[in-house]
Amino acid sequence: MLRAIYRAAWWLVAPLAVLRLFIRSRRERGYREHVCERFGRSAGRLPEDDAPLIWVHAVSVGETRAAQPLVDALLAARPDARVLLTHMTPGGRAAGEQLFGHRVLRCYLPYDTPSAVRRFLRAWRPSLGLVMETEVWPTLIDECRRADVPLVLTNARMSARSYRRAAKFGQAVKEVFGGFTRVLAQSPADAERLTELGARNVAVLGNLKFDMASPPALVARGREWRRAFGARPVWVAASTREGEEERVLEAFAALGIADALLILVPRHPQRFDEVAALVQRRNLKLVRRSQWAEGAAVPAASAHEGPRALALDVNVLLGDSMGEMGAYYAAADLAFIGGSLLPLGGQNLIEACAVGVPVLIGPHVFNFTQVTADAVAAGAALQVQDPADLARALRELFEDKPRRVAMGAAAAAFAARHRGATERTVNVLMTLLPEPGAGAASSPSSASLDL
Structure with missing residues (x-):
């Protein structure tokens, strides 16, 4: 009964979902492009050959970047x-284009209706499907099972909060999770909750995000910026969400260090202008990354001022670029991870740790409970409760360089200690693919593709 209600609800919601795309496209034009793909239709045709197709679903920017080591390893294997x-x-699509270029095919995942999912599967004929972390779409799972497409929940996590919500659906949710061919969990706690929800063939392989490595050139770029900033304290507020920048700026004002520099990096590109206006309304001097000359170490406040003069003049650098998070972390003495001062679940702290930056994170980390607890226990991170507590922790760490250096070393060691999930995951996935030369999935091909 619940399955029938779910499918009926999608038929009712789909037209509204299209309307929502066009409303969102007012702020981010990309939402009005490739709309037909969301119904399993696109332009072009997949070549008729025996090459197996590995399908990886990564919802947005964070999941796409987390999938990079896995995609690279799959292409190599x-x-x-x-x-x-x-x-x-x-x-997410833009991040995929930036990271992989023409090495991968790409499209939007269709809405979770039987007809759209069937068109998608007939068109692409995947030999193996991977969905990342928490992506559970009941119709997609059902249709993959009917089409004999192995579907693996990869880098899977299940917070206690999400578990309690899912468990309320009883047997229905067990049928959904039982539809995955394999479930590759990040931690024993995730594995236990997923098993309770009906998942079969569950293995604990670790977190793929520990294998995310900022390119050395990107880290070197950030280190160059940091040297140009001079002796002033520098901190980055990374992946901040709507409503959170006000709290970050409140902490910045309470910090009480006149020459401190804040690098502010909103999570969503469509909010860059909004956040810039917010900073300027507080009468803070702002420079945007997009205003920097290509290849320049740091922006010049004027044609006659060098980077050191800018470092004393500017209060906030707005990180309004894509793909440079590693540089922003490398340019900072301390990193605050956004999505955590409001009840949004937090964001990934691993990349900051890997660069060797001490981490501060707010109280709301239900999407990253285990990794946050592990980082705090390792001495790599501190958890703060509110803007005043964030300001206090920043001030104490800026004033205590030995403690700050020790936290940075602990962060780098923490990230290094947990690497290896990608190799373990690929080893499992290779057992689910046809042997080279054995042919790809034989589902009928009749659809159009965006290649």
Whole structure:
């Protein structure tokens, strides 16, 4: 009964979902592009050959970047295969284009209706499907099972909060999670909750995000910026969300260090202008990354001022670029991870740790409970409760350089200690693919593609 209600609800919601795309496109134009893909239709045709196709679903920017080591490893392990990367947001699609270029195929994942999912599967004929972390779409799971497409929940996590919500659906949710061919969990706690919800063939392989490495050139760029900033304290507020920048700026004002520099990096690109206006309304001197000359170490406040003069003049650098998070972390003495001062679940702190930056994170981390607890226990991170507590922690760490250096070393060691999930995951996935030369999935091909 619940399944029938769910499918009926999608038929009712789909037209409204299209309307929502066009409303969102007012702020981010990409939402009005490739709309037909969201119904399983696109332009072009997949070549008729025996090359296996590995389909990886990564919703948005964070999941796409987390999938990078896995996609690279899959391409290396099976050079005869194609990889299809699907997304739900234009930001995720743009990140995929930036990271992989023409090495992968890409499209949007269709809405979770039987007809759209069937068109998608007939068109692409995947040999193996991977969905990342928490992506559970009941119709997609059902249709993959009917089409004999192995579907793996990869880098899977299940917070206690999400578990309690899902468990209320009883047997229905067990049928959904039982539809995955394999579930590859990040931690024993995730594995236990997923098993309770009906998942089969569950293995604990670790967190793929520990294998995310900022390119050395990107880190070197950030280190160059940091040297140009001079002796002033520098901190980055990364992946901040709507409503959170006000709290970050409140903490900045309470910090009480006149020459401190804040690098502010909103999570969503469509909010860059909004956040810039917010900073300027507080009468803070702002420079945007997009205003920097290509290849310049730091922006010049004027044609006659060098980077050191800017470092004393500017209060806030707005990180309004894509793909430079590693540089922003490397340019800072301390990192605050956004999505955590409001009840939004937090964001990934691993990349900051990998660069060797001490981490501060707010109280709302239900999407990253285990990794946050592990980082705090390792001495790599501190958890703060509110803007005043954030200001206090920043001030104490800026004033205590030995403690700050020790936290940075602990962060780097913490990130290094947990690497290896990508290799373990690929080893499992290779057992689910046809042997080289054995042919790809034989589902009928009749649809159009955006290649």
